[in-house]
Amino acid sequence: MSPRERVEAVLSGELPDTVPVLPVVDGYHAPKVLGVPNWECFKNPEKMAEAILSALRRYGYDGAVAEMGIGYSGKVLGCRVEIEGKDVPLFVGNLINSPEDLDKLTVPDPWEEDKLLPVERVVKAAGDTHYILGAVRAPFEIACIVRGYVSLLGDIYDSPDFVHSIIKKAEKITLEFGKALIEAGVDAIVLRDSLASSSVISPGHYDEFARPYEERVIREFSRKVKVVLHICRNAAPIIEKMADTGAHVLEIDSPVNLAEAKQKVGKRVVLKGNIDSVEVLERGSREGVAAAVEACMEAAKQGGGYILSSGDSVPRAAPIENVEALVKAGRKYGGYS
Amino acid sequence: MKVIPELVEALVAGDREACIRAVKKALEPEGDYELILRSLAEGMDIVGSKYESGEYFIPEMLRSARAANAVMEQLRASMNGRGERVRAGTVVIGTVSGDIHDVGKNLLVTFLRASGYTVHDLGVDVPAERFVQEVEEKQADFLLMSALTTATRYAMKEVIALLEERGLRSRVKVLVGGVSVNEKFARELGADGYAKDVRSTISLLRKLSE
Missing domain, CATH: 1.10.1240.10 (Methionine synthase domain)
Incomplete structure (x- = not known):
């Protein structure tokens, strides 16, 4: 099976030859493989494409997360972002400080400034053989960024209508960028809703402020492509709700017990995860990585419906040997015979 | 009580x-x-x-x-109205390296203010010199620093060395936190304490004030 066929088999409910390996190696780690600083790739879309492709070649996993270029993360949202000299774009100040500021949040043109160039390049260079993902922020996550996390989370009790009005505007941005990714040729969209996690908001607030919006954009995207729903840290209390959104894959982080998740939702959705990006990949040893991979396989491999991955973006600080160890152990323990 | x-x-x-x-x-x-x-x-x-x-x-x-x-x-x-001041202590706080995940620090600032502390929040990516200047100017009782990546936590060491150089170290209690720091590292640094979350930070501040 080609890497692409392997992932597609899992997504259509068939058993592949071996568990697909698809860690979240995006603009935070891929530039390290190319040997350039992260900020250089955030500024230069051609470099970003090169970095993603060089990581794919070096590590030999089954697909790639095609990161958008030109500091996509913040700049498109109208926030001031500092990139120079940084591994991760840094948001400076909030865009929305009061209901009057709502108009400042506009839907930018995804095609401007070569933002989609890295995605198109990666699709063209690797799309025939590999599975290509593109990522967008979910409406709740965008709202948290433009209003500032602490302010928005405080508004949930103080002015819930204000919160909804920001998220509603954010939904348009999520939709536009998702549609552009589809047009650029991705196979699946990763919908990132990091702060919808039960490490941050209650399952009740997830139902009120995150899930309805996730569902709407997932419905729209899934007419054309598959959708991966990513929620950081502890999503165990909402795992069934996540499976109800219509997402095809749930990308879960290390605090979630993978075996329990498999038992609860494994028949309805594909699970992707959940090696700890910091404790295991950044700070652990190669042996530690292999042991973590083996544990994941034991928890979720049986019967298919599983993709081996990191639980979150692999940090730049993660040693290259550790990511290599992840792929190697994935092949060693992943086979379906 | x-x-x-x-x-x-x-x-x-x-x-x-x-x-x-x-x-x-x-x-x-x-x-x-x-x-x-x-x-x-x-x-x-x-x-x-x-x-x-x-x-x-x-x-x-x-x-x-x-x-x-x-x-x-x-x-x-x-x-x-009566010329008195509410003051649990003065805190200077900041993150030594920039990161989008500074939710924890912002939450802590909110909690510290709620608990009566006067807080000077220097934000993220704070250089050593700025920490030390602020400690001196504001006559801070506490300096709280967090680092979010292992690569940058050594910047805390630099701050402590600079405090010593300026003769300020004994005047201020230094607490460190953040996902990349632990108890052992805090000791090696020569900090006065390590706290893993908002609640333990506040109880540690209270303990250090006794």
Whole structure:
């Protein structure tokens, strides 16, 4: 099976030859493989494409997360972002400080400034053989960024209508960028809703402020492509709700017990995860990585419906040997015979 | 220790109006400020434990912190009339390296203010020199630093060395935190303490103030 066929088999409910390996190696780690600083790739879309492709070649996993270029993360949202000299774009100040500021949040043109160039390049260079993902922020996550996390989370009790009005505007941005990714040729969209996690908001607030919006954009995207729903840290209390959104894959982080998740939702959705990006990949040893991979396989491999991955973006600080160890152990323990 | 039960209860529920009512009552005829501050601290500690046990989430913590802040404003207004100041201590806080995940630090700032501390938040990506300057100018009792990546936590060492060089080290207690730091690293650094979350930071500050 080609890497692409392997992932597609899992997504259509068939058993592949071996568990697909698809860690979240995006603009935070891929530039390290190319040997350039992260900020250089955030500024230069051609470099970003090169970095993603060089990581794919070096590590030999089954697909790639095609990161958008030109500091996509913040700049498109109208926030001031500092990139120079940084591994991760840094948001400076909030865009929305009061209901009057709502108009400042506009839907930018995804095609401007070569933002989609890295995605198109990666699709063209690797799309025939590999599975290509593109990522967008979910409406709740965008709202948290433009209003500032602490302010928005405080508004949930103080002015819930204000919160909804920001998220509603954010939904348009999520939709536009998702549609552009589809047009650029991705196979699946990763919908990132990091702060919808039960490490941050209650399952009740997830139902009120995150899930309805996730569902709407997932419905729209899934007419054309598959959708991966990513929620950081502890999503165990909402795992069934996540499976109800219509997402095809749930990308879960290390605090979630993978075996329990498999038992609860494994028949309805594909699970992707959940090696700890910091404790295991950044700070652990190669042996530690292999042991973590083996544990994941034991928890979720049986019967298919599983993709081996990191639980979150692999940090730049993660040693290259550790990511290599992840792929190697994935092949060693992943086979379906 | 004695507290005002209605205030504690209202704070845990995050009911701002009820908090203000309870404080108004407590301030008449003559207010026991210490008792009010102690009640706030007790309430916030319960809120923190509810977060740890999974009953509360960040919005619930912020709801209580905002209520506590309203009480602090009320107290300041009442004390200003008598020339007194509410002051649990002065804190200088910042992150040594830039990161989008600075939710924890911002939450801590909110909680510290709610607990009566005067807080000077230097934000993220703070150079050593700036930390030290601020400690000196504001005559800080505490310096709180967090680092979010292992690569940058050594910047904390630089700050401590600079404090020593300027003869300020003995005047300020240094606490470190953040996902990339642990107890052992804090000791190696020569910090006065390590705290893993908002609740343990505040109880550590109180312990260090005794």
